[in-house]
Amino acid sequence: MATRKRSGSGSKRHLKEKVVQIYESFFRGEDLTSDNPTFWDEFFLLKPKIPQLEAEIHKLSVEQLLNMKESINLLVTQCIEMLGQEHHIRLVYALQTLSALMITMYQRTTQDNNLNVKVVLIGTENADVKMQKLFEHCSTMLSGDVPDSLKSMVIKLLLVIATGIDNIDDNPLVEYLMLNSLFEPLIQLLCTSTERQQHGYDVVMLLMFLVNYKKEESANPYIVKLSILDDELALNGYGQVITAALNDFVMSTFGGMQGGSGGGGWLSSLTSMVGGIFLTSDDTQPVVRGQRNSGGEEGMLLALYEAAHLNRNFMTTLAHSSAAASSAPPSPPATLPPHQNPPNLTQIQALDNEQPTNLLVTFFQYCSIVMADTRSEASINKCSLCFITLTCIVEEQFANSIMHDQNLTFKVQLYRLPMRHRKIVPEEPPSQPLASTLIDLLVEFTMCHLLKKFPGELYSLCLGVLVRLLSYQKRARVRLARDWRPLWAALIALLKFLVANDTALLRRHNIFLMAQQVVNIFNIFITFGDTFLPTPASYDQLYYELIRMHQVFDNLFYMALRYSTGDGEFKAEALRLANCLVNVRAIIQHFSPKIESWLASQNLSTPTEDQILEVVRKNYDSLILKLQEGLEGYERYSERQHRELVAREARGAAAAARARGPRLHAAACAAATALSHYSAIA
Numbered sequence: 001m002a003t004r005k006r007s008g009s010g011s012k013r014h015l016k017e018k019v020v021q022i023y024e025s026f027f028r029g030e031d032l033t034s035d036n037p038t039f040w041d042e043f044f045l046l047k048p049k050i051p052q053l054e055a056e057i058h059k060l061s062v063e064q065l066l067n068m069k070e071s072i073n074l075l076v077t078q079c080i081e082m083l084g085q086e087h088h089i090r091l092v093y094a095l096q097t098l099s100a101l102m103i104t105m106y107q108r109t110t111q112d113n114n115l116n117v118k119v120v121l122i123g124t125e126n127a128d129v130k131m132q133k134l135f136e137h138c139s140t141m142l143s144g145d146v147p148d149s150l151k152s153m154v155i156k157l158l159l160v161i162a163t164g165i166d167n168i169d170d171n172p173l174v175e176y177l178m179l180n181s182l183f184e185p186l187i188q189l190l191c192t193s194t195e196r197q198q199h200g201y202d203v204v205m206l207l208m209f210l211v212n213y214k215k216e217e218s219a220n221p222y223i224v225k226l227s228i229l230d231d232e233l234a235l236n237g238y239g240q241v242i243t244a245a246l247n248d249f250v251m252s253t254f255g256g257m258q259g260g261s262g263g264g265g266w267l268s269s270l271t272s273m274v275g276g277i278f279l280t281s282d283d284t285q286p287v288v289r290g291q292r293n294s295g296g297e298e299g300m301l302l303a304l305y306e307a308a309h310l311n312r313n314f315m316t317t318l319a320h321s322s323a324a325a326s327s328a329p330p331s332p333p334a335t336l337p338p339h340q341n342p343p344n345l346t347q348i349q350a351l352d353n354e355q356p357t358n359l360l361v362t363f364f365q366y367c368s369i370v371m372a373d374t375r376s377e378a379s380i381n382k383c384s385l386c387f388i389t390l391t392c393i394v395e396e397q398f399a400n401s402i403m404h405d406q407n408l409t410f411k412v413q414l415y416r417l418p419m420r421h422r423k424i425v426p427e428e429p430p431s432q433p434l435a436s437t438l439i440d441l442l443v444e445f446t447m448c449h450l451l452k453k454f455p456g457e458l459y460s461l462c463l464g465v466l467v468r469l470l471s472y473q474k475r476a477r478v479r480l481a482r483d484w485r486p487l488w489a490a491l492i493a494l495l496k497f498l499v500a501n502d503t504a505l506l507r508r509h510n511i512f513l514m515a516q517q518v519v520n521i522f523n524i525f526i527t528f529g530d531t532f533l534p535t536p537a538s539y540d541q542l543y544y545e546l547i548r549m550h551q552v553f554d555n556l557f558y559m560a561l562r563y564s565t566g567d568g569e570f571k572a573e574a575l576r577l578a579n580c581l582v583n584v585r586a587i588i589q590h591f592s593p594k595i596e597s598w599l600a601s602q603n604l605s606t607p608t609e610d611q612i613l614e615v616v617r618k619n620y621d622s623l624i625l626k627l628q629e630g631l632e633g634y635e636r637y638s639e640r641q642h643r644e645l646v647a648r649e650a651r652g653a654a655a656a657a658r659a660r661g662p663r664l665h666a667a668a669c670a671a672a673t674a675l676s677h678y679s680a681i682a
Helices: 016-027 039-043 051-060 062-067 069-082 087-113 117-121 129-141 149-161 172-179 185-189 194-212 220-227 231-256 265-280 298-309 312-318 358-369 377-396 396-405 435-447 456-476 485-498 511-532 536-548 552-565 571-580 581-603 610-618 639-681
Strands: 407-413 431-435
Touching: 016 051, 016 069, 039 069, 039 087, 051 087, 062 069, 069 087, 069 117, 069 129, 087 117, 087 149, 129 149, 129 172, 129 185, 149 172, 149 194, 172 194, 185 194, 185 220, 185 231, 194 220, 194 231, 194 639, 220 298, 220 552, 231 298, 231 312, 231 358, 298 377, 298 639, 312 358, 312 396, 358 377, 358 396, 358 435, 377 396, 377 456, 377 639, 396 435, 396 456, 407 536, 431 435, 435 456, 435 485, 456 511, 485 511, 485 536, 485 552, 485 571, 511 536, 511 552, 511 571, 511 581, 536 552, 536 610, 552 571, 552 581, 581 610
Parallel strands: none
Antiparallel strands: 407 431
16 A cells, blocks of 8 residues: 655654544634534544643643633533443543543643633533532442442542642632532442552542641531541551551661662671761761652651541551551552562561551651651651651550550561661560550650751650650559660750750750750659559669769759849740759759768769669658649640641642652553443453
């Protein structure tokens, strides 16, 4: 067959496909239906060419788009009508076309503020009816007996709507999702393992976005329904999706630490150690490999926060154990880079599939990775969200009872920054209650960020979590079998840092409030320690540490005295700090002369710890302390003061979801298209 060629050209003449010709005619404003009453039925049998459709819309100026709005309204209306058909080909092609229209119009809206996505897509006449019909069709497909690929396309379409604009409050189409709630059909997809594996990640992300719509201004039905949800299957499904996503992030980090070969040997260990030496600089970013590979776990963190904050029933999900991490739903696509294989879990005992796990275990591991990096604003925001999520968890009685259950123990491998004084190969973590693991996490954070760029707000949140944990132990008289000295050492190190850098820190932080938080934690141990410390010896060790580190508390008192006697802005806070040191100073002033007297009588200059402890035990009776009330009290968490943080993280998650959206949507469309052709042939 002869091939016709252009003059002077060796290339073939490219004939435009029929659907592309229709796009061009449509966006030139031609009426394609006047001579063909069955035009739309035929149009939706043609496979959409999404790049060409998007290109035609992008060609139009703002004025041309506004002039075309009635035609675009008609196209959107016809797409919605086709969603009610049982013909799979038309249904799939209508979904593809509608998604492409919405994605492209949202892109145009962000480029030009004069465009209103609602006016261009659905118009002002009967807009409520159109959107109601759209979401009714979506609900029918989500809850009906239709192929998973179709359900996936519907959820992707809803995600396109929810994430079209970074600030969801400014998105005019989301209001229709409030008026036509899809909470029930979405939540039902989390109840069965097969549908959860297929759609769980997108469903949880979508619910998270919808919960964040106009929290302050209106009664958001998704907030109300999530807060009262008590379906155990749905809550466990929600938790398992989050566990899987956070677990991928954890695995990529610990897997990255092993190196590509999975072995590494002494040379890689030495390299890690030497590299760690240079990580202590303020100007150096910690090498946390998992964070480089992260993609969707920020949205999952926000979803976890919303559930922990809104739903008390969700606390039962935190302890829902699974024998292996691999039994959880699959990870969101592309969490691991293509060149990286999953980590060799046999080398990480705490992540071994033989070990039982739950959402709390995974979340603590995730927090340990996130909290290692506080250098950038983005990492500080993520770290803050971890802390306020922990705050919500430790305020709940049931969550605390789980974490303090002596019969429910886990080996949890926390991420620790490489440091000179640490062993090259980390020790195997002990099997312990999760409350002990949480304290280890707080100690690690406290010790690792005493830097010039001091993250004061994070430290306040960290101390708030600790106060809530100790408050529960005091109320419930739970004796956690652990060594408390690392915690006391970390708190004393924090006080020492505050005193040594008071001038620089006061420019950005009220260090007197933070120091008062720390001293009141010591006061909780002093006043109530006999009710929750594991043994009398632990109480003795507390006094030993206070006496041994008396210089830190003396310097803290003198600093407070200095600022309280001046006329500065911190006068009142400094005075309160000096007053709350009364019992610590009483202990130091009571025991120090008795120890010196005993040393003189024994003609000793360097006593052992046991000798000092013996002197302490013999002189308790003559010690007089002031009874301080309300030490364990705290103001329950309210989102009001963190609303901007949550909104900022939601905007970031929307931008990330939008960036991943086209590729994932294309995959869903391809699967649905293949299915529709198969159905047509059958």
